[in-house]
Amino acid sequence: MIEIVKREFKISNLLIILILVIASILRLWNISKVPVSLFSDELDIGYQAYSIIKTGKDYMGNPWPLAFQSYADARTPLYIYSAIPSVYFFGITPLGVRFPAILFGVLGILALYLFITEITNGKIAAISAILLSVSPWHIQYSRAAFEVTELLFFLLIGFYFFFLSHRKKNVFWLSAFSFALTPWIYSTAKFFTPMLLIFLFLVWRKKILEIRKKDFWVGIMILILSGTLAFSTTFLGDGIKRFGYISIFSDPTATTEVRDKRLYDAQFRQTYGGNVLSKVASRIVHNRGVFLIQKISDNYLSSFSTDLLFTRGDLNLRHSIEGVGQLYKTEAIVLLLGIISFFSFFKNKKIKLLIGFWMIFGVIPAAITQGGGGHATRLIIILPPLVFLAAYGLVEGTKIFNSGIRLSLISLFSISLLFEFFLYQHTYWIHNPWYSERSWHAGYKEVVQYIKSQEVGYDKIIITNSLDDPKIFFASYYPIDPEVWQGGLEKEYVSGFGELSHLEKFYFGQVDGTIGLAGLAGLIGEKVLYVAAQREIKDNLIMDPQKTPPGLTLVKAIPYPSGEPAFYLLEKKKAI
16 A cells, blocks of 8 residues: 555656646747747836846835836836846846746646645646646746736645645744735735635634644734735825726726716606606616626626637737637536536535635626726636636546546547647747737837947937837836936927937937928937837838838838838938
């Protein structure tokens, strides 16, 4: 018996090592080329880490902050601090910025395996790890500088230590510490983790209270300190700006929609008649409270839609790829089997409550945000229970069939999953780079590199903001010394552009729309370079350079990886 156990232990260890190796390859391979570029949030992370390395301050000048100030909003700190070692060694590069996402993506698979082993068995744990390792949802977020793979790791390892503490009491503080870190990684955890901790205490309070007092109170103090600080950075200072920006409670369309519907009702009453009761009914039906309930419920139900999960996925091309859902279509069958069999036959009621709680309450943080129903980043927190239920359905749900049918079903699932996986990989590597190039803000690096090589020939270089705010691209790709950037940008009125922010000769803004590029030549000097986006010029100047706006010379065209034009560098045509 001992020999059998030892053999099975060795096999399981070899299997999880193999899974982790494959997962690492899928997440690390050719990371500098796909995705095709670092998008603005990734560069923001990279430049913040670079600024900490150089100055001990964020690029706004705040020393070792708990909430990083950026041009976008206040950022949670842990991913940025996690990126410091890789940015130090590799710079503000795809590998430097994305390495923490890769690392925690792989470690998250291991954490899932360990956690599932504690609550079920090694077979279900191994299949869960396999499904997560090849998951398009998880791969997509592991190959870019998204904070959520780090969030999933600490959440899952927190669960592992929590259940391990039922056998080894001295690891409880590790569970508390892991859970305590989650609000510092991604904002959804600021809402989900407190709910989770309350749930765990209510359901497992007897086990928790059996922990020796020293370990118990260390864990509690960790949670209280972390929670207090996380609350302050979310609802005080700059943190509240981010919350207000994404919260459904500050949706600017609410007032307009309520007003328009009441106005329509009033017009209807005026035309067809109505009494006081109809007016009261209009106010009962059309008000801010009803609007919010409808939006939240729509978001909530959309989170579980087959459209999001299995067919289309998140429409943001940084979050998903075209034609692939967040999960594989094949997983729908075993997921359904898993839900039915797990909640019907699994013996441990507390674990059933946990998985149910996780699925039901895990989407609430996304549901209370604008557009949260289809936002894969905010919803990824429910990926582990989905993967677990799919694995459970494959192992236990298929047991309702006889051995022949069961073997056929498992074989069919494996073949179908393998086919979908290869289809996803083909799309990801061959098609995705080109059709997602705009979403990944491709072209900016080449623009900045060219500017840097030619800047001595110009007195003023103006970079358009008609696509995105160009400041973080310029600061990161140049790169600008963080101490200089922390000094702040100056303002200057530029004829034809208005008041522009600038650092020395580098200006950020776009030509006045009433003037357009057709009138630009009459407003700028000969030593002024304007970086225009393709959207500012209707014609393709790469294919048809003679259509360059009058009085201007096309210095250089910067294409997307697909060859389509991205930016044009223009200067005043020199007099002959």
